[in-house]
Amino acid sequence: VESIVIVGAGQAGFQAAASLREAGFAGSLTLIGEEAALPYQRPPLSKAYLAGKTDARGLLLRQESYFAEHRIDHRSGTRVTAIGRAERRVQLSDGGHLAYDHLILATGTRNRALPVPGADLAGVRQLRSLDDADALRTAIEGVRRIVVVGAGFIGLEFAAVCAARGLAVTVIEAAERVMARAVAPETSEAFRAFHEEAGVRFLFGAGVTAIEGEGGRATAIRTADGQSLPADLVLVGIGVVPNQELAAEAGLAVRDGIEVDAVLATDDPAISAIGDCVRFPSRFAAGMPGGDRVRIESVQNAVDQGRCLAARLTGRAAAYDAVPWFWTDQGPRKLQIAGLAAPGDASVLRRIGAGFSVFRFRGAALSAVESVDRPADHMAARRLLASGKALTPEQAADPSFDLKALAT
Numbered sequence: 014v015e016s017i018v019i020v021g022a023g024q025a026g027f028q029a030a031a032s033l034r035e036a037g038f039a040g041s042l043t044l045i046g047e048e049a050a051l052p053y054q055r056p057p058l059s060k061a062y063l064a065g066k067t068d069a070r071g072l073l074l075r076q077e078s079y080f081a082e083h084r085i086d087h088r089s090g091t092r093v094t095a096i097g098r099a100e101r102r103v104q105l106s107d108g109g110h111l112a113y114d115h116l117i118l119a120t121g122t123r124n125r126a127l128p129v130p131g132a133d134l135a136g137v138r139q140l141r142s143l144d145d146a147d148a149l150r151t152a153i154e155g156v157r158r159i160v161v162v163g164a165g166f167i168g169l170e171f172a173a174v175c176a177a178r179g180l181a182v183t184v185i186e187a188a189e190r191v192m193a194r195a196v197a198p199e200t201s202e203a204f205r206a207f208h209e210e211a212g213v214r215f216l217f218g219a220g221v222t223a224i225e226g227e228g229g230r231a232t233a234i235r236t237a238d239g240q241s242l243p244a245d246l247v248l249v250g251i252g253v254v255p256n257q258e259l260a261a262e263a264g265l266a267v268r269d270g271i272e273v274d275a276v277l278a279t280d281d282p283a284i285s286a287i288g289d290c291v292r293f294p295s296r297f298a299a300g301m302p303g304g305d306r307v308r309i310e311s312v313q314n315a316v317d318q319g320r321c322l323a324a325r326l327t328g329r330a331a332a333y334d335a336v337p338w339f340w341t342d343q344g345p346r347k348l349q350i351a352g353l354a355a356p357g358d359a360s361v362l363r364r365i366g367a368g369f370s371v372f373r374f375r376g377a378a379l380s381a382v383e384s385v386d387r388p389a390d391h392m393a394a395r396r397l398l399a400s401g402k403a404l405t406p407e408q409a410a411d412p413s414f415d416l417k418a419l420a421t
């Protein structure tokens with residue numbers, strides 16, 4: 014392989030480029046991204062950056078000089094519009110073409126749009142990119158009442174930042190609890206209480222039927238049960254869809270994500286895919302409703318897949334087998350998740366001091382651990398899941414049981 018082209022200059026695409034150079038790849042390396050900025054981290058967009066505690070420079074994965082020094086041709090503001098698999102070249106939005114020996118798709122996801130009338134009114138916003146975050150930082154300056162649609166990670170992080178600024182925040186959620194797709198009822202319950210103490214109001218089991226406006230601006234949210242909630246700003250956080258059209262149009266298999274095998278290859282051996290946009294086989298997903306293939310949206314997954322692929326392309330192929338982990342900061346609380354829980358997994362509570370962890374079991378096996386202000390439990394959980402060492406529910410619940418000793 015002499016030339017590698019990476020589509021998408023986000024967390025995964027950047028990591029693949031950096032790891033390829035670290036592993037000694039000496040060929041040509043092009044990193045194409047449609048966003049204007051240098052590759053940056055998204056997590057602070059809904060946390061420190063939104064709260065004004067860090068600036069745009071603080072988000073960058075590397076400063077500008079890094080790219081020239083490592084001969085990474087970063088082309089910002091450029092979109093790949095088609096893949097010519099027979100000729101092995103991509104078509105660019107600026108009219109040019111670029112040849113590759115190996116192509117890496119790291120196109121990430123985009124926000125799901127709220128499918129109701131009024132969703133395009135001014136004052137209805139989403140949060141995915143630095144541009145979105147800049148627009149939101151300005152927008153929250155002049156408002157008082159905020160409605161967040163969706164009690165997922167980003168909606169709750171946003172709600173926490175706004176509540177801390179003294180704004181009136183209501184979160185509308187279709188499910189009966191917060192973060193319902195991802196965490197145990199016990200964890201949802203704790204976070205609902207944290208947010209309510211900070212002044213956030215919740216409406217559960219509530220569907221949004223329309224956004225009402227005046228003069229082109231959103232003024233209220235209408236719910237299925239007939240309520241109209243006044244809002245100066247609406248943040249929609251109802252999940253994402255993978256950017257898989259480029260792959261699908263090139264005839265690659267897609268199904269809620271670009272399909273890849275255990276070494277992150279697509280059905281074309283000259284094309285691999287990594288990060289939020291891929292569905293891959295994982296032992297951690299065994300017994301989950303979707304079968305043993307998953308699509309994961311996390312920094313850990315983007316970074317570890319970038320590294321795994323770079324290793325394969327430089328002669329050290331290995332199956333991708335990293336333990337999934339994730340974090341979210343909501344106000345002063347930190348939630349860390351190791352592993353992958355399915356909705357029906359059992360919960361065992363372990364409480365020590367102010368924090369606690371919920372250990373999830375699928376059958377007899379530990380599937381995931383949700384730790385709230387318990388970083389030591391989280392680190393032990395990552396090691397336990399990696400090794401596959403057995404932990405019983407009784408041990409998990411016993412605060413005197415030495416988790417760390419078992420894990421090491």
Ligand code: FAD
Nearest residue numbers: 021023024025047055056092093121288289310311312315
């Ligand atoms: P992305 O980082 O989304 O990068 C994909 C890039 O590809 C984008 O820049 C996109 O514009 C570009 N692109 C797409 N198609 C094309 C094309 N055809 N041509 C050129 N460029 C293209 N994860 C955590 O683990 N913890 C957190 O606390 C956390 N907080 C988050 C907060 C926010 C607000 C957001 C949005 C995400 C958060 N995440 C968090 C998730 C994490 O940021 C993602 O999992 C990670 O960025 C995925 O990396 P990626 O490279 O796969 O996709």
